[in-house]
Amino acid sequence: MRQLSLVVTCTDRKMSMPCSTLRARSLPTGSTEHRAQVWQARLNEASGLIPLSSLYQGEHWVQARQLAGAAALAGFAPQMWVASAGLGLQPITASAPAYAATFSPRHADSVGESTADSVRWWNYLQVGRGNSTLEDLGRRGAVLLSLSEVYGNALRNDLSALGALGAEAVLIGGSADIPGLLRVPARATLRSALGGTLTSLNVRMAASWLRHCTDGRLTSTTTARSWERWAATADKAERYDRTSLSDEAVKDFIRRHVQLHPDYSRTRLHRLMRDAGLACEQKRFAMLYAETMEER
Structure with missing residues (x-):
């Protein structure tokens, strides 16, 4: 079976509440590099480590964990990875303390005030704590990424490196097209067909893509056309009067x-x-x- 790296984002909801020092809001003012260094030092000193597979909670994470089963049914040997604003890129088998850090702007625990801050933070975090890079994953096999817009922005350098590698890779969601990557933008009009809330939409779209991967190739024309035919029939605009x-x-x-x-x-x-x-x-x-x- 061919190896497939599944990359999903972490969630705000955790198994337990983080201590005050492991909330990004408690970081000192200063350069992004300094803040990232302080954050990593705090993580290194933390106790009460929890496997990532259990640390994250909520609908998004429930759906994310089911991706491995969909990948296995499509004929791949899946390995799950988590892209986290607090931990960098980590395998789901890693452990960490409860923490609160996000790339979402205007959030109390945001790691930066701009996209440029998020990019710098991710780069520093990856150097200090990242277990691997997207480029490394691309060298090992196919890669399927399910990323929100803010993560697509923060990881843009890593995504560009993966695209330049020419690996077999699909990006569900993200923020922009990346040369060398097959990108499927988030489509809220599929929520009705896929179920759940918009929080888990990208992960549900990734699972749907795998169900259409009948020839064992993640980026084949056959897979792409099959999924697009399904999406065209499943599209349904939702109107709310709230x-x-x-x-x-x-x-x-x-x-x-x-x-x-x-x-x-x-x-x-x-x-x-x-x-x-x-x-x-x-x-x-x-x-x-x-x-x-x-x-x-």
Whole structure:
């Protein structure tokens, strides 16, 4: 069986709450390099390591873990890797403490204020902690990546190196086309056919791509055409008539429902809001949720 590296992103939700020093918001001001060095020193001193396969939680991670099964059914020998703003590129078999670090802008635990900051942070993190590079994975076999837009931006140098290698690689999502990589942009119009929320859309699209990989080649014309034919029939625009809320109204909703449902995750609270006919974009809700919980 041919080796296939599956690269997915980490999740905000963790098995346990991180300590204050392992939240990016606690890092000192200064250059990105200095902040990355401080962060790595804290990780090195941390205890309570948890296997990555168990550390991450939520719908996105449930779907990510199922990718290996889809890859095996397509005739590959899969190996899963996690791209993390806190850890760099790591195999799912690695362990780490609970932490909070993200490339998402305006988030309390964002590692930088701009895309350029994110690129620099990732490069420093990879040098200090990364277990491997995308280019290394491309030399070993095929690579299937499921990345959000912010991760596509942060990893753009690594993605360019993978593309230049001429490896058999597919990027689901990301932020822009990369020379040498077959990219399938995220398509919200497939959410109805694939199920779940937009949080797990890219991973579900990756699993769908593997189901159409019937000739054992990740980037073959046969695979691409089969998937595109399916996508053309599955496309369905979704229309919502929800009421928009101010930031303070969203935070008030979060405060009230955290008291009513203390065991609800952020994702579940967001779904509860949407089901109530109220509008708040996912990234904005995540930012306001983090601010609300910090205020508490």
